[in-house]
Each structure stands twice: as C-alpha cells, then as structure tokens.
Amino acid sequence: MGILLALVAAAAYGSADFLGGMAARKAALLAVALGTQAVGLIVVTIALALHPELFSLASLGWGALAGLAGAAGIALLYRALSIGRMGVISPVTALLAATVPVIFGIVTGERPSPLAYGGLALAAVAIVAISASFESDGRREFTTAGLREALLSGIAFGAFFTLLGLTRDGAPLLALLGSRLASVSLLASIVVATRTPLRLNGATPLVLVGGALDMAANLLYLLAARIDGLAISAVLTSLYPASTVFLAAVILRERLSRIQWIGVLCALVAVGMIAAR
Numbered sequence: 212m213g214i215l216l217a218l219v220a221a222a223a224y225g226s227a228d229f230l231g232g233m234a235a236r237k238a239a240l241l242a243v244a245l246g247t248q249a250v251g252l253i254v255v256t257i258a259l260a261l262h263p264e265l266f267s268l269a270s271l272g273w274g275a276l277a278g279l280a281g282a283a284g285i286a287l288l289y290r291a292l293s294i295g296r297m298g299v300i301s302p303v304t305a306l307l308a309a310t311v312p313v314i315f316g317i318v319t320g321e322r323p324s325p326l327a328y329g330g331l332a333l334a335a336v337a338i339v340a341i342s343a344s345f346e347s348d349g350r351r352e353f354t355t356a357g358l359r360e361a362l363l364s365g366i367a368f369g370a371f372f373t374l375l376g377l378t379r380d381g382a383p384l385l386a387l388l389g390s391r392l393a394s395v396s397l398l399a400s401i402v403v404a405t406r407t408p409l410r411l412n413g414a415t416p417l418v419l420v421g422g423a424l425d426m427a428a429n430l431l432y433l434l435a436a437r438i439d440g441l442a443i444s445a446v447l448t449s450l451y452p453a454s455t456v457f458l459a460a461v462i463l464r465e466r467l468s469r470i471q472w473i474g475v476l477c478a479l480v481a482v483g484m485i486a487a488r
Contacts, residue, residue, distance in 0.1 A: 226454055239408060270389070275389040284368040285364075290360045
C-alpha cells in the first residue's frame with residue numbers, strides 16, 4: 212500500500228506542476244501561485260479536521276519555514292513552466308530538489324551511499340544535456356528559457372523538503388498547515404505590495420485542481436513514508452517529472468531533441484539514485 216501511495220503521489224505532483232504551468236500562461240504568476248497555495252491550505256485544514264493531531268510548536272515552526280521556501284519554489288517553478296519547455300523544466304527542478312537534502316545530510320554527518328554519489332554525478336550530466344536546445348537557424352545553444360528559474364526553484368524545493376523532513380517524527384499534518392499558512396501569507400503580502408491583479412483569466416479550474424493535487428501529493432507522500440519509510444517513498448515520489456513530461460508531450464505536443472531526451476532519462480535515473488541514499 213505504501214508503494215501504491217507513493218506512485219499516486221508522484222503522479223499527483225507532476226500533474227499539479229503541469230496544471231500550474233498552464234495556468235501561469237493564462238494569468239498573473241503571483242495570482243496563480245497564491246491561488247494554488249490557498250487551495251492547498253483548505254485541503255490540509257480539512258485533513259486536520261478529519262484527523263486531528265496533538266499540537267506541536269516545533270512541527271508548526273519548521274513547517275512555516277518550509278512554507279517560505281516552498282512559496283519561492285512554486286513561484287519560480289510556475290514562471291519557468293510558463294516560459295520554458297515543461298519536459299525540460301520539471302526534471303531539472305526535481306534533480307535539485309532531491310540533491311539539496313543529500314547535501315544537508317552530508318553537512319550534518321550523514322554519509323550517502325556510493326549509489327547516491329553516482330546520482331549526483333549523473334545529475335550534473337543530465338542538467339547539461341537537458342539544457343541543450345537549438346536556435347531557429349539550427350545553432351546549438353545552452354540557454355533554454357526558464358532554466359535559471361528551474362534551478363532556483365529546485366534549490367527552494369530542496370530546502371522545503373529538508374525542513375519538512377525535520378517534522379516527520381512530530382505532527383506532519385500540522386507541519387503542512389504551518390507551511391501553507393506561511394506561503395499564503397508571504398504570497399498575499401507580495402500581491403498586495405505589487406498590486407498584482409488576482410484575475411485568473413479562465414485559469415480558475417487549473418488553479419483549483421492543481422492546488423488540490425499538490426497538497427494531496429504531500430499528504431500521500433507522508434502516508435507512504437509512514438508505511439514504507441522515507442527511502443522507498445522518496446525514490447518513487449521523486450519520479451514525478453515523468454507525468455509532467457508525459458502530459459506536456461501528449462497535450463502540448465512538446466518535442467525535445469535526442470540529447471534532451473537522454474538528459475531527461477538521466478535526470479529521472481539520477482533522482483532515483485539520489486533519493487535511494
């Protein structure tokens with residue numbers, strides 16, 4: 212059951228990314244980010260009402276810090292997905308999101324397996340290959356639109372998962388509540404300060420479904436981790452770019468070069484190797 216939950220979580224994460232990127236092409240980036248985070252807040256509030264947890268200030272605090280990183284990550288991701296190729300952006304983001312916790316573990320005394328070190332090396336190769344694209348005249352160039360935002364987004368998400376992971380022995384749902392409260396508050400403050408219009412211009416269904424899927428994926432991941440442990444669950448849920456790439460290929464008819472497909476494959480393998488530490 213834990214394996215099944217992790218696989219469903221991966222599909223939900225990737226689908227949420229795809230829907231968020233589509234919404235960001237129709238409406239203001241901040242409006243989409245705030246909308247999806249607000250929907251997630253509603254979902255986790257309902258989950259807590261159905262499954263109450265003992266109050267934990269530590270879980271709430273770490274969750275809030277994670278939420279700040281998550282807010283930055285989601286805004287950067289939606290920006291990247293709105294201007295770049297989803298089949299490129301999602302794997303790059305996933306790579307760094309998986310790598311940051313590994314680096315944190317090394318700094319705090321963990322010793323990754325040789326498999327994880329191999330994954331880090333393969334990740335570097337994957338990023339170079341995925342970044343390879345072509346100008347209209349056929350010249351190769353390595354500045355794929357959205358790649359910079361994808362790299363920063365991956366780092367932010369890596370911080371999110373690292374901070375959230377500190378609460379796994381406490382109250383995980385409360386931590387998710389804290390993360391959403393923090394991210395919604397931060398994004399709402401930015402929206403007010405920048406006077407960003409909240410009109411979604413027809414993207415409302417994408418925001419509603421994407422926000423619900425994102426939080427559902429978090430909840431499914433936590434349930435999977437409790438059943439089968441973090442290692443197995445991390446390996447499976449970190450494969451979420453596969454669903455984003457699939458949806459982009461089927462719905463948007465995105466076409467990548469051969470070297471980029473090799474990079475995507477390397478990225479997915481590297482994520483699994485890193486998460487399997």
